[in-house]
Amino acid sequence: MRSGALSGSLPFGARLAGRMRQREVQAQIVFCVLLAALVWGFIQAASGIEGRGGAQSGFGFLREHASFELGESLIPFQAGDTYFRAFLVGLLNTVKVAVCGIILSTILGLVIALGQLSPSILAARLCRLYVEVFRNMPLLLQLIFWHTFLLRGLPAVRQALSPVEGVYLTNRGLYVPAIAPDPAYLPMLLALVAGLALSILLRHMARQRDGVIAPKWRLAMIFGPPLAVFLAYGAPFSLDMPALAGFNFKGGWTLTPEFAAMVIGLTLYTAAFNAEIIRAGIQGVAKGQTEAGLSLGLRRSQIMRLIVIPQTFRIITPPMTNSYLSLTKESSLAVAIGYPEVVRVANITLSETNRSIECIALIMIIYLMLSLLISALLNVVNARVQMQHR
Amino acid sequence: MRRRLLNVVAAVIGLAATSASAELLDEIKARGELTCGTMDYLAGIGFLDDAGNWSGFDVDFCKAASAAIFGTPDKVKFVAVTGAQKFPALASGEIDILSRSVTATISRDTTLGFSYIGPNMMTGQGLMVHKSTGATDYDQMDGATICVLAGTVTERYLADYFKAKGMSFTPVAAENGDQLFSMYFDNRCDAVTMEPPYLAIRRQKMSTAEEHVIFEDVIAKSYEAPMIREGSPRFYKLLQWMHYGMVTAEELGVTKANVDEMVASSTDPRVQRLLGVEGTIGADMGTTNDWMVNVIKAVGNYGEFYDNNLGANSPLQVPRGLNALLRDGGALTAPGWQ
Known part of the structure; x- marks a missing residue:
């Protein structure tokens, strides 16, 4: 109180000077000044490089027309579309690989982790072998191996393997029948969303009255409206069958060997790490919990499912977040096998426009955004699975 | 740079x-x-x-x-x-x-x-095609899968050419020449694009040389x-x-x-x-x-x-x-x- 009164009586300048004398504050100011100088220096250097090229800098080139093709894409793309759209295609292809890799590597990781902990010595040793083999070989090498394996191992287009009518397996990809688009499908999607919203609303209202809605009614609420729309349109359903036309199969859905090699490689590699994280998580749950479950007469599978696994989530969520982030960033290695993800788009744009700094900045921004998004989602999960202290 | x-x-x-x-x-x-x-x-x-x-x-x-x-x-x-x-x-x-x-x-x-x-x-930019496809001319290449060397002008010239002709193709990009031709010979692509003399040299190294055709025309000059x-x-x-x-x-x-x-x-x-x-x-x-x-x-x-x-x-x-x-x-x- 007294010191406050004292400092309050001093003029502002003197108080500031007193603060400045504190070494801690001085160090922080020096740091901030250095950081600002560094950033300013980078900007100066970058604008200098662009200036010498004589071209205007900035991201305006994204509106210009790209003259290249990309091979595979979730949205329609062809030469003559803008660079912005090309980057969007690359981003979606990156997300496609990352989402598939994350889901599959988690499932496989869980299986391998449970295998390692299983009482069967053979299963435990085989799973251990898996982990040691896959996590100790460079990912790039594994990707190139799978790509070459698929190209050499699968038959050419004209000798396609066709186990079922309409399904063709070749070294240019797996072709399967697609559901032909129909005007009824958009209203069906809207009806599904409406049903989902209704079910969430009713569940919320029921909770307020401490009631529950039976699962069968909730399912009916979600899937009833789209089914009604489907029938109202006269149940339109036809398959778009792939057929050999000219050089390639046309129609249907295609899974390219580049995409398959990426998903296989990323999944097998990351699953080895995920298995170790999950194994550590399971072993990190206190032994007393299992013993308590046994003394209650629960079976081992029940103990695992009801007691251990839910507690495992608390331990593994932060390291699994890291694993998912690595997988997403490692998908940039796709450039080595020609999968058209965001780095490939940036490379070809760079060679056409000479906007090297902008293109590299775009890749960095895109990966940063993806990583922050994954972190944010998993932080929500983490907050929900943590023990509730009341 | x-x-x-x-x-x-x-x-x-x-x-x-x-x-x-x-x-x-x-x-x-x-x-x-x-x-x-x-x-x-x-x-x-x-x-x-x-x-x-x-x-x-x-x-x-x-x-x-x-x-x-x-x-x-x-x-x-x-x-x-x-x-x-x-x-x-x-x-x-x-x-x-x-x-x-x-x-x-x-x-x-x-x-x-x-x-x-x-x-x-x-010379210029040409195409080498698997003979089994039956194609003998650029006009027959609509819908083909073509191997290209990533980040080179050949990618752009090819896209320009197909666009001008109102045709489409699917590119498969390779990081280097060896990978490019390995993908082509493994039949990942119907065709591969480069200057014809180099296509001929790569073809010569293969035991299946007679199964590949190099088009005489070129689509860009070099x-x-x-x-x-x-x-x-x-x-x-x-x-x-x-x-x-x-x-x-x-x-x-x-x-x-x-x-x-x-x-x-x-x-x-x-x-x-x-x-x-x-x-x-x-x-x-x-x-x-x-x-x-x-x-x-x-x-x-x-x-x-x-x-x-x-x-x-x-x-x-x-x-x-x-x-x-x-x-x-x-x-x-x-x-x-x-």
Whole structure:
């Protein structure tokens, strides 16, 4: 109180000077000044490089027309579309690989982790072998191996393997029948969303009255409206069958060997790490919990499912977040096998426009955004699975 | 960026070198030897075999230059230069002639301090296709899957070409040449795009060579030419007219086999002028009057020079295309030898 009164009586300048004398504050100011100088220096250097090229800098080139093709894409793309759209295609292809890799590597990781902990010595040793083999070989090498394996191992287009009518397996990809688009499908999607919203609303209202809605009614609420729309349109359903036309199969859905090699490689590699994280998580749950479950007469599978696994989530969520982030960033290695993800788009744009700094900045921004998004989602999960202290 | 820097370095060194030296032709004659930068790994273009013999199209150009200056093709010291070394090597004076499949462009001609001869190989971007597809022409390629080298102009030219024709294709990108051709031969693609001579060389290495077709037409141009430093007008004119002389010899029907006979008995004044039986053009240029006889004895006329290395008499079987004489439907021609 007294010191406050004292400092309050001093003029502002003197108080500031007193603060400045504190070494801690001085160090922080020096740091901030250095950081600002560094950033300013980078900007100066970058604008200098662009200036010498004589071209205007900035991201305006994204509106210009790209003259290249990309091979595979979730949205329609062809030469003559803008660079912005090309980057969007690359981003979606990156997300496609990352989402598939994350889901599959988690499932496989869980299986391998449970295998390692299983009482069967053979299963435990085989799973251990898996982990040691896959996590100790460079990912790039594994990707190139799978790509070459698929190209050499699968038959050419004209000798396609066709186990079922309409399904063709070749070294240019797996072709399967697609559901032909129909005007009824958009209203069906809207009806599904409406049903989902209704079910969430009713569940919320029921909770307020401490009631529950039976699962069968909730399912009916979600899937009833789209089914009604489907029938109202006269149940339109036809398959778009792939057929050999000219050089390639046309129609249907295609899974390219580049995409398959990426998903296989990323999944097998990351699953080895995920298995170790999950194994550590399971072993990190206190032994007393299992013993308590046994003394209650629960079976081992029940103990695992009801007691251990839910507690495992608390331990593994932060390291699994890291694993998912690595997988997403490692998908940039796709450039080595020609999968058209965001780095490939940036490379070809760079060679056409000479906007090297902008293109590299775009890749960095895109990966940063993806990583922050994954972190944010998993932080929500983490907050929900943590023990509730009341 | 790095290439731009190299070019600047090359230009600076080039300026220093040219200002210091007099006419290169006199210097080479005094030295008794010509230095030639080429490649040592591509059969048909520039190749060094186990026995230490150099062969190929780019190599033969330097042998011809040696014959033009010294009368024999063996006064050449070959230096293998990489793609990144080629311009600094020429600019610094390490080599007198750069004969290494360099594409002649306006910026290389005007900003690097180099001059090009010819061009002596006119090619472009072509396609190699699996014969089993049955395609023989670009117009039949609609819907094809095509392997491309990532980040090169060939990707862009291909997309431009297909767009202009209202056709579509699916590209598969490879990071390097080996991966590119491995994917094509594994049938990942229906076709692969590159300059036809290089397509032919890659095809030749395969045991299944006859199962692949190379289209004769090209969709974009790439004119390759030997290069020398600027500042030696007599050396430049000797090499330029040596190229024209080889073309003229083919036009007049003078070959390696009949050149001696032509010297002895031809009554055609055009042949007599070319072979130095008549006039003193060779001596006026700073060499001997029979210099073209020596060049033709060394490598033949242009047709033989091409066919023995790349064309009909070689394993590569690259068609003449644009490199045929104008009268045969190509683009090869030469000013009058008057």
